[in-house]
Structure formats: C-alpha cells, structure tokens
Amino acid sequence: MNIYRASDGDMVDEICWRFYEKGQQPLAVERVYDANQGLAKLGPVLPAGTIVKLPDLPRPQTTPIIRIWG
Template sequence: MNGVHYVTRDGDVLDLICWRHYGRTAGIVEKVLEANYGLAALGPIYPEQVTIFLPELPKPKTKQVINIWD
C-alpha cells in the first residue's frame, strides 16, 4: 500500500493531521486508524515521535456546479 509516514510532534491530533495531509477529514480519520493498528489506544492527543502511516486514498468526487447565470 502506498502512502507516507508522519512523525508526530507533542500535542498533535489525528483529525488535524488528516486535514493538513488530505484536505478533509470525513471518512479519512477512520481509514487512517484502520491502517495504524493500536493508534486509537494512544488517545486523542499524541506525544512526540509516534509514526503514523497515511495511506494513499482516492480524491473525493467533485459535483458539477450549475450556476443559474450560465
């Protein structure tokens, strides 16, 4: 599985890590937790030097926006 490894700094939280890396959190936090066995047991705020694998995930589908002025 492709992806990158992120090493935490003291006080990091998973949703912010996901937001910075993927640009969204909906459904992403769960996938990252699935890819990192035991990560949830560390609690919501991580100490420094925890390595988190951020898997490569598909980009979200964008909806076509129709403007009433077009």
C-alpha cells in the same frame, strides 16, 4: 502511503485535516486508524515521535456547476 512523525500535542484528526484535501477528510480519521493498529490506544493526543501511516485516499469527485441564470 505516506509516513508522518507526530510532534508534541498532535492529534489524529488534526493531522488528517492538515494532510488530506477537503473532499477526502470525511472518512480520513477512520482510515488512518485502520492503517495504524494500536494507535487509538495511545489516546487523543499522540506522544511525540509516534509514527503515523497516512494511507492514500480516493480523490474527491468534482461536481459540475449548473447555472440556472446566465
């Protein structure tokens, strides 16, 4: 688990977009809220200095590329 200290104007979805890999992002916001009880009560824009726990998320599975032609 990582810890992030919010800067003025930070939003949870933006933090998740910057911190997590592309394949991890679909459920990242929900998992961050689950790991941070009461975070949603602060509103969409976090106050500067808010501590946000960023839980470890499973790595995306790679999909093999199938080439039909050549």
